[in-house]
Amino acid sequence: MSDSLLEFRKVSVDYAGRGGTVSAVTDVSLTLIEGETFGLVGESGCGKTTLSMALMGLLPDIASVRGRILFNGSDLTTMTESQLRELRGDRISMVFQDPATSLDPTFGIGSQVADTIRAHGDVSRKQAKDRALGLLAEVGIPAAAERYADPPHRLSGGMRQRVVLAAAIANNPALLLADEPTTALDVTIQAQILDLLADLQRRHGTTILLIAHDLGVVAQICDRVGVMYAGQLVEVAPVAELFARPRHPYTRALFDALPSGSHQAGALRVIAGQVPDLAHAPTGCRFKDRCPSRLAECDETPPLAMSDSGASIACWLDPATRAAGGLGPLAIAGESNG
Amino acid sequence: MTTIERASTARPQWRTRFGGREGLIGWTILAVLILIAILAPVLAPHSSEAIDSTRIFAKPDLSHPFGSDDLGRDVFSRVLYAYRASLSIAIGSVLLAMIVGVPIGVFAGYVGGWADLVLMRAVDLLLAFPALLLAISLIAILGPGNAVALLAIAIIYVPIIARVVRSSVLVVRGQPYVLGARTRGASHWAIVRGHVLPNSAGPVLVQASVLMAFAIVIEAALSFLGLGSQPPTPELGLMLAEGNNYLTTAPWVEIFPGLAIAVTVLAFNLIGDGLRRSFDPHGVTR
Numbered sequence A: 001m002s003d004s005l006l007e008f009r010k011v012s013v014d015y016a017g018r019g020g021t022v023s024a025v026t027d028v029s030l031t032l033i034e035g036e037t038f039g040l041v042g043e044s045g046c047g048k049t050t051l052s053m054a055l056m057g058l059l060p061d062i063a064s065v066r067g068r069i070l071f072n073g074s075d076l077t078t079m080t081e082s083q084l085r086e087l088r089g090d091r092i093s094m095v096f097q098d099p100a101t102s103l104d105p106t107f108g109i110g111s112q113v114a115d116t117i118r119a120h121g122d123v124s125r126k127q128a129k130d131r132a133l134g135l136l137a138e139v140g141i142p143a144a145a146e147r148y149a150d151p152p153h154r155l156s157g158g159m160r161q162r163v164v165l166a167a168a169i170a171n172n173p174a175l176l177l178a179d180e181p182t183t184a185l186d187v188t189i190q191a192q193i194l195d196l197l198a199d200l201q202r203r204h205g206t207t208i209l210l211i212a213h214d215l216g217v218v219a220q221i222c223d224r225v226g227v228m229y230a231g232q233l234v235e236v237a238p239v240a241e242l243f244a245r246p247r248h249p250y251t252r253a254l255f256d257a258l259p260s261g262s263h264q265a266g267a268l269r270v271i272a273g274q275v276p277d278l279a280h281a282p283t284g285c286r287f288k289d290r291c292p293s294r295l296a297e298c299d300e301t302p303p304l305a306m307s308d309s310g311a312s313i314a315c316w317l318d319p320a321t322r323a324a325g326g327l328g329p330l331a332i333a334g335e336s337n338g
Numbered sequence B: 001m002t003t004i005e006r007a008s009t010a011r012p013q014w015r016t017r018f019g020g021r022e023g024l025i026g027w028t029i030l031a032v033l034i035l036i037a038i039l040a041p042v043l044a045p046h047s048s049e050a051i052d053s054t055r056i057f058a059k060p061d062l063s064h065p066f067g068s069d070d071l072g073r074d075v076f077s078r079v080l081y082a083y084r085a086s087l088s089i090a091i092g093s094v095l096l097a098m099i100v101g102v103p104i105g106v107f108a109g110y111v112g113g114w115a116d117l118v119l120m121r122a123v124d125l126l127l128a129f130p131a132l133l134l135a136i137s138l139i140a141i142l143g144p145g146n147a148v149a150l151l152a153i154a155i156i157y158v159p160i161i162a163r164v165v166r167s168s169v170l171v172v173r174g175q176p177y178v179l180g181a182r183t184r185g186a187s188h189w190a191i192v193r194g195h196v197l198p199n200s201a202g203p204v205l206v207q208a209s210v211l212m213a214f215a216i217v218i219e220a221a222l223s224f225l226g227l228g229s230q231p232p233t234p235e236l237g238l239m240l241a242e243g244n245n246y247l248t249t250a251p252w253v254e255i256f257p258g259l260a261i262a263v264t265v266l267a268f269n270l271i272g273d274g275l276r277r278s279f280d281p282h283g284v285t286r
Helices: A048-056 A081-087 A109-119 A125-138 A157-169 A187-204 A215-221 A239-244 A249-257 A319-324 B002-009 B013-017 B020-038 B075-111 B113-128 B131-142 B146-173 B176-183 B188-224 B236-246 B252-278
Strands: A004-017 A020-033 A037-041 A063-071 A092-095 A175-179 A207-212 A224-229 A232-238
Touching: A004 A048, A004 A207, A020 A048, A020 A063, A020 A207, A020 A232, A037 A048, A037 A187, A037 A215, A048 A063, A048 A092, A048 A175, A048 A207, A092 A157, A092 B176, A109 A125, A109 A157, A125 A157, A157 A187, A175 A187, A187 A207, A187 A215, A207 A215, A215 A239, A224 A239, A224 A249, A232 A239, A232 A249, B020 B075, B020 B252, B075 B113, B075 B146, B075 B188, B075 B236, B075 B252, B113 B146, B131 B146, B131 B188, B146 B188, B176 B188, B188 B236, B188 B252, B236 B252
Parallel strands: A037 A207, A037 A224, A092 A175, A175 A207
Antiparallel strands: A004 A020, A004 A063, A224 A232
């Protein structure tokens, strides 16, 4: 088995607000293997971005993190700010959703790539510029030398995201965190950026944690996928397995809700009910109130357990989960409806 | 849209930097005025302080284009010299206020929380005083003079500058590119220097140019009250105060220093307008 690069061990993030504590992420355990592209999907507010910010150590002061986040074996949650700063942009880097605002409007695009290089190494201005030019060319900016001094607003959205990617890979990071990198782009540009990500991954062997809410994006470049719901990780599976046999009721509901060509024109299928209010999160499985096959056990939190197929599911319907939770096999699937 | 328009017209870089035609006119006037102030001894046809009993209230003529005042002094020469005091107080007071106010605003805005609360309450306290009252009480303590007037105006301006800086820093701090810079490993200091200051400079520079124009007026008011420059030093506000007594008999003693103030204020305002345009990166107001 390959080496693990990043490991979340029972990570929880709470936000202390005036209306009480909001548990944005609850007991997430997840391991990323070196060189893989891992997709994290889930709807807005399910904790994907909070998890990534916890990883970067950039959560706001009101947030508190429990559990351990191990990067190459060292715990990121106990590192000092200056230790984290050395990692950020060097070993771990990040790409954001909106390329329109993730570059400083006052400076040329090239110098922003060069700044990242200079922040992490004793490099002269000239050397940094040369390397930045190389990176811009690598991510597909045409006539990089002429565009080097252009401010971001002279570039299209897709070009800007390429620049952001150039800055992100500038120091050849081990881990690239991409937080919905294609959401703000139109579909053709989206495909180009995904191709570029996959290409950079192949060439540099970078491990990518891709956060998305679009299953299509995940299918295109990910090796494994994690599905989050209301702050909990409910399913982790190889991408082919997930698309062929989604196990968790939430994952299945997500696939059912995908509009497809075979549907007749009419209402889109939706998941009944609403995401629970995380300030008053229900105990046990958080999907239970919307779940079509709720059991009595669902008031207990189901553990995420690996089954034979290589997929891990946190649901009491799953035999592996039941075994891990110390329960006997389910007599008749879906017998009780809460 | 903007990109195409900007690329095709190929506006010269220097002209955009100075804020288009208006800004350019403003900077030109200011440059001329500063030159006048520096070169006053060379340019002035007569002494600024020499009293001539034969020319009391003499009308403007070719050798004395602005006429003479109640002591027969040449108004033109006095106006040229007066720019020295007026401009140095206007520019100096704003620079001093920025040296103090910008760090306060950046710190309060970027750090936020308690630091922001404490600093801004202190600033509000200062802001609550009527400007002229503050200046007058300071002069009452330290005595009148150009340096004291400069200090007094600077103190009036510190809270204004700090507030403007803080509000633009608050906006910039929340921008994704600041978070982006942090994910690329930039320290807080590097972010303040490299992203926060450059991106929040626009509003405060515009404000500074307007405040310089105001400083001329405040300074003139202080001198008018006898609290700024002391006679016989030529100073625009002071000359206005003196000329006031002879407005009906010898209007030139009043009018020319007044025009000199107006031209200066106009220059600063034009610069302010130009700066506002050039700091708008997307050229919306262009």
